[in-house]
Amino acid sequence: MSNDGPVFISYTENPDVDAEENEPTRREKRAEQRRLIREFAEFLVDKGIEVEYDQMLEGTGQDPENWILWTSEMIKRARFVLMICTSNYIKYLTSSQPDEINSYGTYRPLYEEGKIVFSMMMQKLKKFVPIFLNRPRRLEHVPIALQGSSVYEIRLPAQLDLHRHGPLEVLYARLSAQNPYKAPPTGNIVRLQAPKLGSVRSLGGGRCFGSQEPVRVSGPLMSSGPTPQPAAPAATSAASSVVSPATNPWNKYANRKVNENMITNGIGEHIGVWMSIARKLGFSNGQIDNLKHDHRLEGQAEQGMQMLLKWLKDKGKDATVKALIEGLEKANRMDVVERLEEYIKEET
Structure with a gap:
């Protein structure tokens, strides 16, 4: 499925780096983040969505000479940019995350790259989609400009259930340009009858037209007859009004x-x-x-x-x-x- 361009996944390999973490812990987090991105991308591809992301270049000998230009070009081509939100990703967008070398040894100038992504996001907000993968939604990790838009919390392994209408199904409908909801046909206008003068009672203790006496409505709003008296409640035992714990x-x-x-x-x-x-x-x-x-x-x-x-x-x-x-x-x-x-x- 093309629909005028692929879906681009934008993320940082280090999702939540703590300055006090040791390098083995960081490598473990980076590997898990890459695995999640790959699993999510493969799920979308399997469901007919064309996807682009940096891991697709690994082992191909086609690593970009300039990551900033590559990222900029991917965003221009993309129908949607899926932003995998984490504490480090928001730093990446606000140019407060240091540069790094990614898992396959390529230097990434994240400081400049993040500025480009943020600038392009502000120009076309509708194509940028905040997503949380296998983590609770945290609004502070979403760019302020997108905090009023739809934010999707996706759990992997993903299983598409078109009858569930959960966040994954809603996201898939958006990416695949489908609208599973079909509005019912519009019915006919109901013609209202004009009331007779003096027959309309106001709700709750108003007055009839032309009358100084207050009236109370206990029947239909448009009734012009005498107000019916409510029927006396049927006698019930005290036990019948209590739900039995057994039931x-x-x-x-x-x-x-x-x-x-x-x-x-x-x-x-x-x-x-x-x-x-x-x-x-x-x-x-x-x-x-x-x-x-x-x-x-x-x-x-x-x-x-x-x-x-x-x-x-x-x-x-x-x-x-x-x-x-x-x-x-x-x-x-x-x-x-x-x-x-x-x-x-x-x-x-």
């Missing part, structure tokens, strides 16, 4: 502990507006305000994920799947409950 569908998760993967890989990106969930999980207004302040530079999804991670840490051994689901259910977020159950099935 609680979440008891099967009573001994299942929540882990970080369930949050970061399972439901984190589905949380969205999270304050009502936090309250049902026992967070006070003060704690919610603190979470908003501590993560004020991050979006709703990241704030919600951090809230759940704090809940997991604070609850300790009581952080069961049952407790989490019951909180989500009280917050009327059964969509998240369904996703959590899907992830648990995948995990097992």
Whole structure:
């Protein structure tokens, strides 16, 4: 699949170098980063996406004489630039990472190369796609200019499930120029009946047209007849209003502990507006305000994920799947409950 150019993968071999790390540790990190990039690229190629990245030049005798020009040319040709975000990659873009010699002995002038990538990104933001491979999303590792765009958290080994609509499927649809969603056909306009003057009652305690007496609506909004009285509730026993513990569908998760993967890989990106969930999980207004302040530079999804991670840490051994689901259910977020159950099935 061409679609006017390949997809270019931009990354740094050293993902998160610590100045105090020894050289064997750095080599191990570099090897793992290269393996992830290669596995991701091969997955995309297998699914029909044309991919370019530096490892494809190894052993070919075609190493660029000038890495800056090669990178610039790749970005110009590419339909999309997949930016593999890490703490070192953001330094690379901001020209604060020192130059290095890569795994196959070629000198890379990263200081200048990063400036070129950043400059080209600012000219065509839409073609640059932030991606996190096998690591939780960290907004501070995404260029500020792209923090309001789609950020994809991809887990390898990758398995494409077109019915799941997860981050991998959404990314693949974007790269392959597909839109799996088909809008239903537009229906016919419903013609509204004009109300008779004086027959419209306002909601909750307003007044009829031409009347000084307040009225209360308990039936249809457009009704002009007498207001029906609500039927008396059927008598029920106290026992019937209480859910028996034996019939609680979440008891099967009573001994299942929540882990970080369930949050970061399972439901984190589905949380969205999270304050009502936090309250049902026992967070006070003060704690919610603190979470908003501590993560004020991050979006709703990241704030919600951090809230759940704090809940997991604070609850300790009581952080069961049952407790989490019951909180989500009280917050009327059964969509998240369904996703959590899907992830648990995948995990097992």
